[in-house]
Amino acid sequence: xxxxxxxxxxxxxxxxxxxxxxxxxxxxxxxxxxxxxxxxxxxxxxxxxxxxxxxxxxxxxxxxxxxxxxxxxxxxxxxxxxxxxxxxxxxxxxxxxxxxxxxxxxxxxxxxxxxxxxxxxxxxxxxxxxxxxxxxxxxxxxxxxxxxxxxxxxxxxxxxxxxxxxxxxxxxxxxxxxxxxxxxxxxxxxxxxxxxxxxxxxxxxxxxxxxxxxxxxxxxxxxxxxxxxxxxxxxxxxxxxxxxxxxxxxxxxxxxxxxxxxxxxxxxxxxxxxxxxxxxxxxxxxxxxxxxxxxxxxxxxxxxxxxxxxxxxxxxxxxxxxxxxxxxxxxxxxxxxxxxxxxxxxxxxxxxxxxxxxxxxxxxxxxxxxxxxxxxxxxxxxxxxxxxxxxxxx
Amino acid sequence: xxxxxxxxxxxxxxxxxxxxxxxxxxxxxxxxxxxxxxxxxxxxxxxxxxxxxxxxxxxxxxxxxxxxxxxxxxxxxxxxxxxxxxxxxxxxxxxxxxxxxxxxxxxxxxxxxxxxxxxxxxxxxxxxxxxxxxxxxxxxxxxxxxxxxxxxxxxxxxxxxxxxxxxxxxxxxxxxxxxxxxxxxxxxxxxxxxxxxxxxxxxxxxxxxxxxxxxxxxxxxxxxxxxxxxxxxxxxxxxxxxxxxxxxxxxxxxxxxxxxxxxxxxxxxxxxxxxxxxxxxxxxxxxxxxxxxxxxxxxxxxxxxxxxxxxxxxxxxxxxxxxxxxxxxxxxxxxxxxxxxxxxxxxxxxxxxxxxxxxxxxxxxxxxxxxxxxxxxxxxxxxxxxxxxxxxxx
Numbered sequence: 001x002x003x004x005x006x007x008x009x010x011x012x013x014x015x016x017x018x019x020x021x022x023x024x025x026x027x028x029x030x031x032x033x034x035x036x037x038x039x040x041x042x043x044x045x046x047x048x049x050x051x052x053x054x055x056x057x058x059x060x061x062x063x064x065x066x067x068x069x070x071x072x073x074x075x076x077x078x079x080x081x082x083x084x085x086x087x088x089x090x091x092x093x094x095x096x097x098x099x100x101x102x103x104x105x106x107x108x109x110x111x112x113x114x115x116x117x118x119x120x121x122x123x124x125x126x127x128x129x130x131x132x133x134x135x136x137x138x139x140x141x142x143x144x145x146x147x148x149x150x151x152x153x154x155x156x157x158x159x160x161x162x163x164x165x166x167x168x169x170x171x172x173x174x175x176x177x178x179x180x181x182x183x184x185x186x187x188x189x190x191x192x193x194x195x196x197x198x199x200x201x202x203x204x205x206x207x208x209x210x211x212x213x214x215x216x217x218x219x220x221x222x223x224x225x226x227x228x229x230x231x232x233x234x235x236x237x238x239x240x241x242x243x244x245x246x247x248x249x250x251x252x253x254x255x256x257x258x259x260x261x262x263x264x265x266x267x268x269x270x271x272x273x274x275x276x277x278x279x280x281x282x283x284x285x286x287x288x289x290x291x292x293x294x295x296x297x298x299x300x301x302x303x304x305x306x307x308x309x310x311x312x313x314x315x316x317x318x319x320x321x322x323x324x325x326x327x328x329x330x331x332x333x334x335x336x337x338x339x340x341x342x343x344x345x346x347x348x349x350x351x352x353x354x355x356x357x358x359x360x361x362x363x364x365x366x367x368x369x370x371x372x373x374x375x376x377x378x379x380x381x382x383x384x385x386x387x388x389x390x391x392x393x394x
Numbered sequence: 395x396x397x398x399x400x401x402x403x404x405x406x407x408x409x410x411x412x413x414x415x416x417x418x419x420x421x422x423x424x425x426x427x428x429x430x431x432x433x434x435x436x437x438x439x440x441x442x443x444x445x446x447x448x449x450x451x452x453x454x455x456x457x458x459x460x461x462x463x464x465x466x467x468x469x470x471x472x473x474x475x476x477x478x479x480x481x482x483x484x485x486x487x488x489x490x491x492x493x494x495x496x497x498x499x500x501x502x503x504x505x506x507x508x509x510x511x512x513x514x515x516x517x518x519x520x521x522x523x524x525x526x527x528x529x530x531x532x533x534x535x536x537x538x539x540x541x542x543x544x545x546x547x548x549x550x551x552x553x554x555x556x557x558x559x560x561x562x563x564x565x566x567x568x569x570x571x572x573x574x575x576x577x578x579x580x581x582x583x584x585x586x587x588x589x590x591x592x593x594x595x596x597x598x599x600x601x602x603x604x605x606x607x608x609x610x611x612x613x614x615x616x617x618x619x620x621x622x623x624x625x626x627x628x629x630x631x632x633x634x635x636x637x638x639x640x641x642x643x644x645x646x647x648x649x650x651x652x653x654x655x656x657x658x659x660x661x662x663x664x665x666x667x668x669x670x671x672x673x674x675x676x677x678x679x680x681x682x683x684x685x686x687x688x689x690x691x692x693x694x695x696x697x698x699x700x701x702x703x704x705x706x707x708x709x710x711x712x713x714x715x716x717x718x719x720x721x722x723x724x725x726x727x728x729x730x731x732x733x734x735x736x737x738x739x740x741x742x743x744x745x746x747x748x749x750x751x752x753x754x755x756x757x758x759x760x761x762x763x764x765x766x767x768x769x770x771x772x773x774x775x776x777x778x779x780x781x782x783x784x785x786x787x788x
Contacts, residue, residue, distance in 0.1 A: 009480060009503060009506070010476065010477060010503070010787070010788055024499075024500075024788060025497070025788070026788060027788070058727055058728070080727055080728045081728060082404065083404060086403060100673065100685070100728045100729065101673040101674040101683065102673070103419070103671040103672075103673050103685055103747070103748060104747065104748045105418075105671065105748065106418075109403060109404070112403070125674055126674060126675065126747060128746060128747045128748075129674075129747055132747075132748075151676075154679070156676075156683065156726060156729055156731065157673075157674045157676065157683055157729070188726065277497040277499065278497075279494065279495040279496070279497050279551075280495040280518075280519055280520060280523075280551045281520065282545075282550075282551065285548070289495065289550065289551055291494070291497055294694075294760065295763055295786070296788075298693060299692060299693035299694050299695070299760060300688075300693050301693070301695075332550060332582065333452055333474055333759055333760075333763075334452070334474045334475060334494045335494065335495075335550055335551070337550065352522060353497070353498065353520060353522045353523055353526075354497060354498045354499065354522075354526075365727055366688065366693060366727075369689055369727075369764075370763075372786075372787060392689070392766075393404070393766060394404055394418060394419070394420060394421070394690075
C-alpha cells in the first residue's frame with residue numbers, strides 16, 4: 001500500500017493562508033505590523049525635520065516592501081546594485097540613486113536605464129571615474145547625474161574635505177556636462193557606536209562633513225543642490241540636519257540585533273525572523289539542533305564585539321517571544337546549534353524534534369539575502385497573509 | 395544625440411565565449427581544469443582503498459558539476475536539503491543520501507521522492523525521529539531506508555557508542571519495517587586540524603567510531619550494511635578504512651582557503667574564485683575598494699583562527715595568480731576592501747578603477763551559495779567556455 005502524500009515539494013507548503021506551523025523550514029517571516037511601525041517612526045521623524053527620505057532598498061530587495069517604504073510610486077530610493085535599479089525601474093520607480101562607487105564599465109547600464117526614463121544618479125570619488133563619466137556623457141548625450149562621495153568617518157570610500165580631488169572632480173564633471181547633483185556620505189562607523197550620545201555625534205559628523213564639502217563646491221562656483229547622508233543609526237539620532245537635503249536608511253525597515261545592541265531599536269521592533277524546526281539534541285552538551293544553518297541565517301557575527309553577543313541570532317518561540325538567553329551559538333551549512341548563552345542560569349527550553357522556532361537576525365540585510373521570499377504575517381498572528389518575492393544578484 | 399548602448403543589463407554580458415574582461419561583476423568563476431584534477435585525486439585515492447565514493451553535492455548544487463563528480467548517472471550522492479534531492483532526482487540520480495537529521499514533517503517529501511523512483515535514504519539520531527519514521531512506513535508502505543547518525547568528535551549531531559539509544563533506535567526502525575541501512579558520521583572537527591598527523595587521527599576516529607557502532611548493531615542482530623563516513627579532510631588523509639563502506643566529501647571539488655590552511659590542498663588547487671572590479675581607492679589607508687562585498691564573497695571567516703588569516707579571501711590578478719599578502723580585509727554588502735596583510739612588507743599593487751581581479755574563497759560552500767551561475771573556464775584561459783546554473787533554497 002503506497003498512500004498519496006502531500007506536500008511533495010517545498011513549494012506546495014508555502015502558500016498564503018498557511019500557518020507558521022505548516023510552512024516548510026527554514027523560511028523567512030516578515031512581521032508587517034512591526035515593519036509598518038518602523039517605517040512610520042522614521043518617516044515621521046524626517047518629516048518633522050523637513051528632510052527628504054530616500055529609503056535604501058538593499059535590505060529589502062522587494063517591490064512590495066518598496067511600495068510601503070516610498071513616499072510615492074516614483075521614489076525616491078537608493079540602491080546598491082544596478083539589478084535593483086533595473087527591477088525597481090521596471091516597477092515604475094523613477095528617482096534612483098545607485099549608491100556604490102561607479103565602475104566605468106557599468107555606465108552603459110546606467111545610460112540604458114536613463115534611456116528608459118529612470119532618473120538614475122551615480123556616485124564616485126575619483127578623477128578617473130569622473131573622466132570616464134564625462135567621456136560617456138560625450139558619447140551618449142546623457143547628462144548623467146553624479147553625487148560626489150565624501151568621507152565622514154573613515155569607514156569606506158569617499159573624498160575628504162581637504163583633498164584637492166574634491167574640487168577637481170567637481171570641475172571635471174561640471175565642465176564635462178555631467179549633472180553635478182551634489183555630495184553624499186554614509187556614516188558606516190555609526191554601526192560601532194553605542195548609546196544616544198555617540199550616535200548623535202556620528203550623525204553630526206555626517207552632517208557637518210557633507211555640508212562642508214557641499215559649501216566648498218558652491219564656493220568655487222560649482223552646483224551642489226543635493227546633500228545626501230544616511231545610515232540607520234544616524235537617521236534615528238541626528239538632532240541637527242541643517243544643510244542636509246535627504247536622508248538614506250535601509251536596515252531600519254526590519255531592524256535586527258546589531259541595531260538593538262547599539263540602542264537604535266528594541267527587540268520588539270525586529271520585524272524579520274527565520275522560521276525553523278528542531279531536528280535533534282545533544283543533551284549532554286545542552287544543544288538543540290535546528291534546520292537553520294548559515295544558508296538560512298547568514299554568517300553575520302555583527303554582535304560579536306557588542307556588549308551582548310547574540311551568536312547567530314536570538315531563538316524565539318513560534319509567536320516570536322524570545323526564550324531567555326537562548327541563542328544560535330554555532331552554524332553549519334544546514335544546521336544551527338541552539339544553546340544557552342555562556343554563564344546563563346536560564347533553563348534550556350524543552351523542545352522536541354519537530355518543534356517550531358523563530359530566530360531573530362543579527363543583520364537583516366545579510367539574513368534577508370539568503371532567501372527568495374518573505375512570508376508576511378501580522379504581529380501576533382501565525383497565518384501567512386502574503387508572500388512577497390525578493391531578488392538577489394547584480 | 396542619444397546613442398544605442400550595450401550591454402544594457404547584467405545578463406547581456408554573461409555569455410559563453412565572453413572573456414573575464416567583459417563579464418559583469420561580481421560573478422563566480424570555476425576553473426574546470428582544477429576541478430577535474432581535484433575530483434581525479436580523491437576518486438583515485440578511494441578506488442585504491444576499495445571504498446565507494448559518495449560526493450556531497452551541497453557545495454556545488456549544480457547538475458553539471460554533479461555529472462562530473464558521480465561514478466555514474468545514478469549516483470551515489472549525498473545532499474544537505476530535500477531541494478537538492480528533488481533536483482538531482484529529476485536529473486536522473488537515483489541513489490541519494492539526505493545527510494541532515496530528518497524533521498518528521500519532511501518525511502512526506504522523502505516518500506514522494508521514493509514514489510518517483512529515487513532511492514532516498516535519511517539520517518536520524520533519536521527515538522523520537524525513529525518512531526516518526528516507523529509511523530510513516532506504516533502509513534505509506536514505503537520501507538524508508540535509514541542511517542543512524544553517530545558522533546565521532548562532538549561536532550554536531552549523532553549518538554555515541556555507549557548511548558543505549560543507539561540500539562533502541564536500531565530496534566525501533568528494524569522492527570517497524572524501515573530499512574535499517576547502516577550508520578553514518580561526519581568528522582566536522584577535522585576542519586580545525588592542522589597537518590597530516592592530526593588529520594590522520596581525525597580520520598581514524600571517524601572510522602573507528604562508526605565501525606564500532608556498526609558492530610554494536612550487528613552484534614545485537616540488527617542489519618548494518620553501510621558504514622558511511624566523510625569530510626574533505628578525512629577523505630584525503632584516512633590511512634585505514636577497514637570496515638568503512640563509503641566516503642562522503644563535498645568541498646574538495648573546488649577546495650578553498652580553509653582547506654589550504656589545514657594542509658589538505660595548495661592554493662593552486664582552488665578552483666573557485668569571484669571575479670570583481672576595482673571601484674575606488676583610499677590611498678592614505680592603503681585600501682583598494684572592489685565591487686565584491688559579502689553578497690559575493692560570503693561572510694565566512696574560517697581562516698580567522700588559522701595560522702594565516704586570509705580575511706575574506708586572497709586577491710589574485712585576472713589570470714588567478716595571487717598578489718603577495720593582498721587580501722580582502724573587510725566587506726560591506728557590495729564593497730570589499732582589499733589591503734595588504736597587517737605587517738606585510740609587500741607593495742600594494744597598482745590597480746586603477748576598472749581593473750579586474752579574482753578573489754579566492756575562504757569557504758567554497760559559503761561563497762558558492764551567494765551565486766546563481768558558474769562561469770566555467772579552463773586553467774590559464776580567460777574565455778568562458780560554459781555557464782552552469784547553481785540553485786539554492788530548501
